[in-house]
Amino acid sequence: MHTYTEENYLKSIYHLLEQNEQASTNDIAASLKTRAASVTDMLKKLAEKKLINYARYQGVSLTPAGQKVALGIIRKHRLWEHFLVDKLKFKWDEVHDMAEELEHISSVELINRLEQFMDYPQFDPHGDPIPNSNGEIKAQLLQPALALTQHQTGVIAAVSDHSASFLQYLEKIQLTIGKEIKVTEITDYDLCLEVTTDNKVLNISREVAKNLLIAL
Amino acid sequence: MHTYTEENYLKSIYHLLEQNEQASTNDIAASLKTRAASVTDMLKKLAEKKLINYARYQGVSLTPAGQKVALGIIRKHRLWEHFLVDKLKFKWDEVHDMAEELEHISSVELINRLEQFMDYPQFDPHGDPIPNSNGEIKAQLLQPALALTQHQTGVIAAVSDHSASFLQYLEKIQLTIGKEIKVTEITDYDLCLEVTTDNKVLNISREVAKNLLIAL
DNA sequence: TAAAATTTTTAGACTAATCTAAAATTTACA
DNA sequence: TGTAAATTTTAGATTAGTCTAAAAATTTTA
Known part of the structure; x- marks a missing residue:
């Protein structure tokens, strides 16, 4: 092809x-x-x-043809990532390189069966939406945690930096997909955010807050 | 690599x-x-x-190094075939081409996890042994059904022709891995074999009998 | 708005894997 | 055992993707 x-x-x-x-x-x-x-x-x-x-x-x-190819690859990438995390128990920071290879496996039937095997997941382990077999993808309404104002609450839906180091850091401080966070304070001095989640208080940098995406 | x-x-x-x-x-x-x-x-x-x-x-x-690479590829091929049949419910005649691509996915950790996920299968869907992660493979003691004498009984353990047409034919007449067959007659005229399995009598050609492998 | 800086393209070369056609070597057999 | 046939290798090209260096075009800025 x-x-x-x-x-x-x-x-x-x-x-x-x-x-x-x-x-x-x-x-x-x-x-x-x-x-x-x-x-x-x-x-x-x-x-x-x-x-x-x-x-x-x-x-x-x-072109429409090019878009279709791109979305097909992205679909495969995200479904394979889901498989690696959900079925093979890899961590979310370990799967990128494997998925970069697996996304080029050509069989469309294989990827459709894989999708069925996993019960039609809607998002990959990083919160990105999985295109369906027609290449349709749901637009996500998200904003960086940085855009939250004091006392605002939000649910972590995705990340915009997929680097292993960022993902490992988030895992370590337990700011993972699905967690609800509340911005309890924004430091005057360096504009860091103090966020509360699971009754724990965490301090995160603007850089981290920029790459944490919150559902709108 | x-x-x-x-x-x-x-x-x-x-x-x-x-x-x-x-x-x-x-x-x-x-x-x-x-x-x-x-x-x-x-x-x-x-x-x-x-x-x-x-x-x-x-x-x-x-060389030993070359053998190790070859067995690594064969291990991946057979584990992926097992996955496709056992988990994704493909038929045994549908998986070869997909496995030809999947066997080149480089991650060793991925294939080890896949093996664990499937509970350490010993054979692929065609009855071929799966090398372990050290590249060790169990030698199989097999003989073609053609070598069976009249009234002899044996269990189908593998096939030596992996073509889709042969596999589909075997599926159709239900001569699949694990089936016990008894050679009830060898036709004088064309040396075809009459075999009995599941209380059904089947007539198979010498060509088919050559590619049906029986456990010793 | 013209010179400087940046970006993009072209030209020409390299590598991995392939091919055809011809030459070299081995094997078969009269 | 020597010639014919078959097999294998060499020589020289081709294609996809990449590179460096230099030229061309665009954008920035003074």
Whole structure:
């Protein structure tokens, strides 16, 4: 169908467009740990295949076909992550690299059976929504914990940094998906947040609060 | 670690040596659906990496390192096949191509967890033994059903043809792993076997009997 | 708005795996 | 045992994806 590399480019472009409203050659290169020249070559190839819209120097967007491929990969990635955590008992900070490989297993029937085996989960272990087999994905209404005002309460729904170190830190202080937190104070001096959860008081930095996403 | 292609060559060489006591360039090419010239190139590369013993025109054997890689791939292939059949409810004729992809997922921890999740199965859906995490594999004592004499009884333990058409045929006539069969007659004319199982009488060709393996 | 800085693309080369065609070697057998 | 057949290897190309270095285009800024 499409090569491993093409799939990674499409996924990367999808994620960049999700956040930035545009995906530059340099951004794509950075996210794939490759060089801008390599990206340009691949953009030409993907445009040739009608998976992206591309004009020299003008940036890229995904065509409906490209979007479909990207969402298929993201679906597989998130279902495999769910499997690894829910069935094989891996921790949420351990599964990313394995899912990066598993997402390229081609069989659609396999992923549909896996989804059924797990009873149609709606979210992956990091709180990201899982596209259905038609490539439809539920938009999430989320805000960073940083946006909460004093005395406001919210439920942790996802994280925007998937690095192992961040996830391990959250695990350690028990700020995990589904936990309800209340912002009990915002420090004047450094604007850190004091949050209360499970009757425990925790102090978290602005950086942490930025990457903790709260359901709206 | 090793490339996808290197892994396939090592696996193929392992399987050929299992059956033939030697793996020729042409045999490897046929089993990998490639050309002899390509095989020669790869043999040089694998010899360079000390995964095979190779001298021009003299055929190949696996080094201990090469054997370990091959058994690692076979272990993954068979555990994934077991997963697909036992957990995802695929039929035994549907899983080969998926397992061909899954066997290259690199994580050893993943495959060990998968093995644990399935309670340490000893055989894959086709009756082939699953190597343990040290790469040790139990030798099976098997003979083709063709070798059974009249009135002899045996239990189907494995199959030596993994093609979908053969497996579907066996499924249809219900000659599956674990079934006990008795050779009730050997036809004089065409040497077909009449076998009885579950109180039903079946007539099978010599070709089928050759590929049905009976536990000794 | 023109020079400077940045970004992107092009040109040309490299690697892994493949191929065809031809040459070298081994095996089979008359 | 020597020639024919079969097998295997070499030589030289090709493709996908990557790279560096240099050129081109865009954006920033003074």
